[in-house]
Amino acid sequence: MTADHPPSVDPAVDPAVDPAVNWAGNVTYAARRRVRPGSVAELQRLVASASADGEHVRALGSRHSFSRVADTDGVHVDTRGLGLAVEVEDRPGGTVAVVPGGATYAEVAPVLQEHGLALHNLASLPHISVAGACATSTHGSGPSLGSLATAVCAVELVTAAGDVVRIEEGDADFGGAVVSLGALGVVTRMWLRTEPTYDVRQTVWVGLPADEVAAQLGEVMTSGTSVSVFTDFADPTRVSTVWVKDRVDRPSTLAPCLASHRPADHDVHPVPGVDPTATTPQQGSVGPWHERLPHFRASHVPSVGDELQSEVFLPRAAAPHLLPTLTAISDTVAPALLVHEIRAVAADDLWLSPMRGRDSVVAHFTWKPDVARAMVAIRAVEDALAPWEPRVHWGKLTATEELRAPDGAYDLAAFHELCARLDPGGTFRNDLVPARLVG
Ligand SMILES: Cc1cc2nc3c(=O)[nH]c(=O)nc-3n(C[C@H](O)[C@H](O)[C@H](O)COP(=O)(O)OP(=O)(O)OC[C@H]3O[C@@H](n4cnc5c(N)ncnc54)[C@H](O)[C@@H]3O)c2cc1C
Structure with missing residues (x-):
């Protein structure tokens, strides 16, 4: 950093929020300083100068990752002061x-x-x-x-x-x-x-038979534009809730296990027993896309707050096996778990995307905020799902020491070459990326 152009120290960090830790509080960032440049030109000078001094730099977003992906031992850059608008x-x-x-x-x-x-x-x-x-x-x-x-x-x-x-x-x-x-x-x-x-209608079913949901998982996941199945394995014969978010301009057909049961007549939280005030409106309520597609309202603390998360991506063909496989290890998983969520995501061709070349069923876990206990359960989950070559969420916890990709999952060679070309001195490197990205 040159003395001529000192980047502005973030003046507007909410004093109630500790910028040195991530949202969940499980990662304390190693950054020596945090800056909020006031323009793109100031950002350019900051990065060039840090880079010339051999200092590491990393952009920080809203700090919601549970992994160390956003960490750096150098300068954390907050881009919210660049003066850009939507x-x-x-x-x-x-x-x-x-x-x-x-x-x-x-x-x-x-x-x-x-x-x-x-x-x-x-x-x-x-x-x-x-x-x-x-x-x-x-x-x-x-x-x-x-x-x-x-x-x-x-x-x-x-x-x-x-x-x-x-x-x-x-x-x-x-x-x-x-x-x-x-x-x-x-x-x-x-x-x-x-x-x-477009508008979306959100409807939630509570306590559906787990065997029916598992057997019809493909149809359940296409029962709306966006569907989530939640369970905490407290009662292995029932899933906690099924959330169906359906575009009103493209209605879908309900799976038999949904069509044959009545939806809930009250709002619920994805984590059983938690006050649903923070969730988006349910009970068939229709509203604009951005007020129904997320589970949580922008105005409230999302999810539980005190929690950890992990997530694995599997090929769509693994869907029918997911609930039975996890139920078989529920003695290990359930004590550490707040809730498990199943989602589906379409394939893409982005080099580091966990969905690269593979339509996916996604197994998400919200864990109690006890890292040691959660890691035991995460390892059990990743081991049990290993036959389906799980890929892990870059922003969440994993038991995998290296971010080892199943063969051909990612285009790592192309990504490493791009990193070397755009960042030959390793300014944006951290302990995780790209060092621990191995094929
Ligand atoms: C309650 C909760 C619910 C969640 N729900 C979901 C979910 O539904 N689906 C899902 O997939 N994930 C979910 N996540 C995970 C979350 O979406 C990811 O961790 C995401 O990266 C968070 O974005 P962020 O802005 O907080 O990024 P950060 O955690 O701040 O950073 C993540 C990465 O992005 C990079 N980055 C940030 N800003 C920039 C920039 N301007 N330029 C270059 N790189 C940048 C950082 O360097 C870092 O590598 C959830 C997390 C929480 C806490």
Whole structure:
């Protein structure tokens, strides 16, 4: 860093929030300092200068990752002060949203809605930054819907040399530029495909027979645009809840196990017994896409707060085996568990995407906030699901020491080459990425 251009020290960090730890509190960042540049030019100078001094740099999003993916021993960059706004751009292929990387989906979605636009899907929470979510291949549910990164059609980033580089769909490097784990540079803007706005009806079923849900899992997952099955294995004969989010302009057919049971006549929380105030409206309530696709309201603390998470991605063919396999190890899993969620995500071709080349069924776990106990259960889950070559969520906990990819899962060679080319001095490296990405 040169004395001429000292980056502004973040003046607006919420004093109630400790920026030195992640949202869950299980990761204390090793960063020596945290800065919030006031413009892209200031960011360029900061990165070039840190890079020249051999200092590591990493962009930090909204800190919702449970893994150390966002950590650095150098400079943490908060991109929320760059002075960029959400904009809408008409292109030959359709309207795109031009979004600051540091903006959250909770900030972006209402602007799109005002323009009569929507995104194809959202995660369980809108609190996360767009760049952070896309960098880790964050996803919602929907067998025909790709992860949030699949909405991206261009990325603009500041590289280690301090250059602003834009990588577009169709460019040779695009497959590595979106799910980048923060290893290529600091993303300043992303261009997201949009579609005309739509409404979604959210309906929840409670306590359905587990054997019926397991046997009909394929039909359950296509019973709406976005479906989640939750269970805590407290009663292995019943799943806790099934959440169906259905676009009203594209109604789906309910699986027999849903059609033959009445939906809940009260709102519920995904974690059994938790107050549902933080959840989005249910009981067949229709509302705009961004107020139904996430499980949690933007205005509330998502999920439980005191928790850990892990997640594995399996080929869709594993779906019927998921509940029986996990039920068989429920003595190990259940004591550490708050809730397990099954979702579906469509295949994509992004080099580091866990959905790369594979339509996926996704097994998510919200654990009690006891790392040692959770890790025992996570290992048991990953071992039990090993026959289906699970891939892990980059932003969550895993028992895998190295982020070892099953053969051919990722295009690691291309990603390592891209890292070496855009970041030859390793400015954006951390302990995890790209060092522990091995094939
Ligand atoms: C309660 C809760 C619910 C969740 N639900 C889901 C879910 O439904 N689906 C799902 O898939 N995941 C889910 N997650 C995980 C979460 O979506 C991911 O961890 C995601 O990365 C969080 O985004 P973030 O902005 O907090 O990123 P961070 O954790 O801050 O950073 C993640 C990565 O992105 C990089 N990054 C951030 N900003 C930039 C930038 N501007 N330029 C370059 N790189 C950048 C960081 O360097 C890091 O490598 C959930 C997490 C929580 C806490």
